[in-house]
Amino acid sequence: MPPIIELQNVSKEYHNEDVVTPVLHNLNFKIEKGEFVAIMGPSGSGKSTLMHILGFLDKITSGKYFFEGRDVSTLEDDELAQMRGNSIGFVFQAFHLLPRTTILENVMLPLIYTNVPEKERIKRATEALDSVGLSHRLQFSPGQLSGGEKQRAAIARALVNNPSVIFADEPTGNLDSKSGLQVMKILQKLNLEGHTIILVTHEKYTADHAKRILRVSDGEIISDEQVKVRLIAKDAEDLVK
């Protein structure tokens, strides 16, 4: 089986009028199914751009990007949109839940764009919310939820399409430490259940919850190693099934 993600000599530069800004240089790495990888680096290091490329939100300038063995560097916008809908789940630092829309409908959103019938949508969204411990909040709107609950709802949304990879971009960045721990615990649980998870963070503490850390600096990978002393989030387990 091919790796889920394989980058070969991937570079990215931004062209703004005549100014060329290089962002990523010659990246080469693989991520296998079931891994829990943290991409870590200071702001401006290019880690966000890397996540956008891996999540089909941005395109590479040169090199090859294989996703589950398929070369995605040449795909059109609509095909990329389809890939995002089918194979990727995003968790953002700012949650990005639709306001004035129930949590259930928010979680159902990715299923709408992949043509899942309505009954199936409700069933899968309910299950996803159940697995992050929010089955009592289905009809709430995001404004009625705490920060931790919002992020758990966002994880449910990332999960609902049963994607190949879940990307979490600073998922604990807007949360207090207790809620942050809950979120990390859920991510670890999902990884344990077989989900591939890529975490983007600038914090060593958060990155240490992953199994492997890719350190990015100035657009290059400066280290790629397994986490030696892995942190396991245990707090508040009663909130999570």
Add this chain to the structure above:
Amino acid sequence: MNLLENIHGVWNLIGRNKMRSFLTMLGIIIGIMSVIIVMSVGAGAQSLIINQVSSLGSNLVGVLPGKSDEKGPPASAFGVVITSLKSDDIQELLKEDPHFIAATGYVKGTDTVAWGDQKTDTTFVGVNADLPNVEDAAVEKGRFFSDDEDKGSDKVAVIGSQVAKDLFGDQDPLGQTIKIKKTTFSIIGVMKMRGTSGFQNQDNQIFVPLSTAQKLLLGIDYISFARLKVDNAANVNDSMDQAGTILRERHKIDRPEDDDFSVRSMAQGLDAITKITDALKFFLVAVASIALIVGGVGIMNIMLAAVQERTREIGLRKAVGAKNSHIVQQFLIETVMITFIGGLLGIILGVLVSYFVAKVAQGMGYSWDFVVPIPAILLGCFVSIGIGLIFGITPARHASKLDPIEALRYE
């Protein structure tokens, strides 16, 4: 994702922002409402005029001084006074063509008429003794003046019911004398109430013999208009031709192109009125349509602002798999739905207002039909959808072209 689901989603969205959605719709509501009102009230007003004209009967022939195009308005409509038509012309027509069974000429003037201290502004009409027959008008009290009184320029008057009420109140006007233009007339009859019809109150006028009005009140020897009654509607066209021939002979005219008069039937009159009122109606609809365009631009503006405001939502939708076409569809449906709902509300309001206008007009005694023009309603529906499509496409494309990364970063 199918269309129905999209519509359902957008419906919820509109429902969550009721106030703003309503304000957005307002331009369209007002625009469609104005179009409906103009078309419906216009049709009502048209029916009023046509009802009035045709109530006079379809076997009437009018003779007007001056040549005029068959379809166009007569010269007198432009304020031109033509003095070529005389009362004798009309009497001659009555004599020559056996199909003409009654005829009267008309001259009109206005004055403040006095009885003692009581005064009222009214119209005095000089007519021949045949008028009750020509206009199917009945006398309530007393009698109409006779042919002899007409020929003898007697100072007698038959007053309309409104005049009777205004001047005499509960007292009996018969035998009383009134002053019109300083000339004293004795009242010999009161007309039966005819109702307000058209733009003229038929009850607020005084009939006096034609020759009296010409000589004593106006100082003229011509008539401004004449009506002749034909025995049978089938003979109208023949009699019109006949009238033309007779009048040409009397006025020593060789070719019809040189006519100094025109003969019209009621059908032609109706035709001309319909054409004029139609033109007026379309002009008003065009004016009302400007409101629609303004409304459309307003909606485009608000939708562009909505795209800006929902940048993050658009970015998120793209991140979870929405294609550009999904975003275009979503925004376009939203705009069309707003304009369509606005259109429906506008139609309902427009119909209600038109109904109200019709009821008020009917209550005032006008024979005003309440007409809901189905074409106007269909037009309203299609136009409101069309405006949504036209003014919605720019904001929708704007939204779909947003870069999802930028959109997600947008605060």
